Amino acid sequence: DTEVTQTPKHLVMGMTNKKSLKCEQHMGHRAMYWYKQKAKKPPELMFVYSYEKLSINESVPSRFSPECPNSSLLNLHLHALQPEDSALYLCASSQGSGAFNSPLHFGNGTRLTVT
Amino acid sequence: AQSVAQPEDQVNVAEGNPLTVKCTYSVSGNPYLFWYVQYPNRGLQFLLKYITGDNLVKGSYGFEAEFNKSQTSFHLKKPSALVSDSALYFCAVRGVYNTNAGKSTFGDGTTLTVKP
Numbered sequence: 001d002t003e004v005t006q007t008p009k010h011l012v013m014g015m016t017n018k019k020s021l022k023c024e025q026h027m028g029h030r031a032m033y034w035y036k037q038k039a040k041k042p043p044e045l046m047f048v049y050s051y052e053k054l055s056i057n058e059s060v061p062s063r064f065s066p067e068c069p070n071s072s073l074l075n076l077h078l079h080a081l082q083p084e085d086s087a088l089y090l091c092a093s094s095q096g097s098g099a100f101n102s103p104l105h106f107g108n109g110t111r112l113t114v115t
Numbered sequence: 116a117q118s119v120a121q122p123e124d125q126v127n128v129a130e131g132n133p134l135t136v137k138c139t140y141s142v143s144g145n146p147y148l149f150w151y152v153q154y155p156n157r158g159l160q161f162l163l164k165y166i167t168g169d170n171l172v173k174g175s176y177g178f179e180a181e182f183n184k185s186q187t188s189f190h191l192k193k194p195s196a197l198v199s200d201s202a203l204y205f206c207a208v209r210g211v212y213n214t215n216a217g218k219s220t221f222g223d224g225t226t227l228t229v230k231p
Binding site for chain 1: 147149151156157158159160161164166203205209210211216217218219221222223224226
C-alpha cells in the first residue's frame with residue numbers, strides 16, 4: 001500500500017465546476033509535488049512545494065491552484081477546466097526538494113474526467 | 116538541460132528469462148538516477164537508485180541496474196522475469212543545478228510484458 005494517500009480516486013466534473021484534489025503523507029517529507037499524467041505517458045511536473053512554500057510552478061494555467069496547508073497536506077483546486085485537462089493527477093513527496101538522492105513516493109492518483 | 120531516453124517502447128520476454136530495460140541519460144554534473152514501475156491504475160513505485168559508488172545497484176523485487184558512466188546508461192535488469200513484472204517502467208534523472216534543481220525528468224516509459 002502507498003504511504004501517500006490521494007482522494008478522491010475518481011472525479012468527473014463539468015467545465016464550470018469547482019473541485020479540489022487532496023493528498024496526505026505522514027512520512028515527515030518536506031517536499032510535495034503535483035504531477036499530471038496522460039495514458040502511457042510519463043508524469044509531467046506541475047508544482048513543487050518545499051517546506052510548505054511553492055518553489056516550482058511549471059507554467060501551469062491558473063485554472064489549477066495548489067495549496068499546502070501544512071507539511072502533511074497538499075491540495076489542488078480546480079476551476080473552469082477544459083476537456084483536455086482529463087488525466088491522472090499524481091501527488092508525490094520526498095524528503096526535501098534539495099535532497100537529490102531521495103526518491104519520489106507517489107500516491108495512486110485521482111483519475112479526473114472533465115465533461 | 117537534462118534528458119532521459121528509453122529507446123524501446125515495448126519489451127517482451129518469456130517468464131524465467133533475463134530481462135533488460137534500457138535507459139540513457141544526459142545531465143550536468145553527477146547523475147542521480149532512478150527507476151520507477153507503474154502498474155495499471157496505480158501511481159509510480161520506486162525500484163532503485165544510483166547516487167554514487169558501485170556501478171551495480173540492487174533494488175526491490177529482485178531488480179538491479181547497471182550504471183555506465185562512459186555510455187551514460189542506466190539499464191534495468193532482472194535475472195529471471197516473472198509474469199507479475201509486467202508493467203510500465205520509467206527511468207528518471209534528478210537535476211541538481213540551476214532551473215533543474217530538484218526536478219525529476221522521466222523517460223517516455225517502456226512497457227514490459229512477460230509471457231508465461
